[in-house]
Amino acid sequence: MAVFVLSITAVLTAWCGFEASKWGGEMSIAFSQASSARVQATSAEGEARDARQFDLSVYAEWVRATYNGEQxxxxxxxxxxxxEFTIAFDAWTAGGRVExxxxxxxxxxxxxxxxxxxxxxxxxAKFQEALTNNQRGDNYSLLTVLFALVLFLTAMSQRDLAPWARRFLLIGATALGAVGVVILSTFPIRI
Known part of the structure; x- marks a missing residue:
């Protein structure tokens, strides 16, 4: 029984380590995509700011010419x-110039x-995805620790202990391993 528990748990521990690594990679990719989108957004905001400044300068000249009667x-x-400004100017004029x-x-x-x-x-959205992927990787890492505990308890059950202690450790390890498998079945998989 102990050899079976050790074998299965070793495989599950390796699987959890693999999944933690994969989700860490997904997290890095999502953070990179979030950063790239943020840089592009800043560039687009700069374009909008520049366009607004140009329109404001031209409009200021129109106001000055209108005020001075230079039709x-x-x-x-x-x-x-x-x-873009023509559309807004026409809407403003059509609205009675109350704005x-x-x-x-x-x-x-x-x-x-x-x-x-x-x-x-x-x-x-990508930043939130990265945080979610980070949590998934952390969950797998925590499960790796749980399975390492199962390995430890199983190995301890093979020591020269009283028979009741050996059974207690093996049953505890098996129960803890079963809980780990149930938890593992709820986690998403990335291959």
């Missing part, structure tokens, strides 16, 4: 609005804004 100049500037400006209307979405939001969401 030809205001029309010339308006023709040079970016497509603080075209930048305040929901129609104003500078290039890079949507991409930044999507990439940030992806980075957050």
């Amino acid at each position: 030809d100049l205001a029309e010339y500037i308006q023709e040079r609005f970016t497509p 603080a400006g075209p930048f305040a209307v929901p129609e104003y979405v500078p290039p890079g804004t949507v991409e930044a939001a999507e990439l940030t969401e992806r980075a957050d």
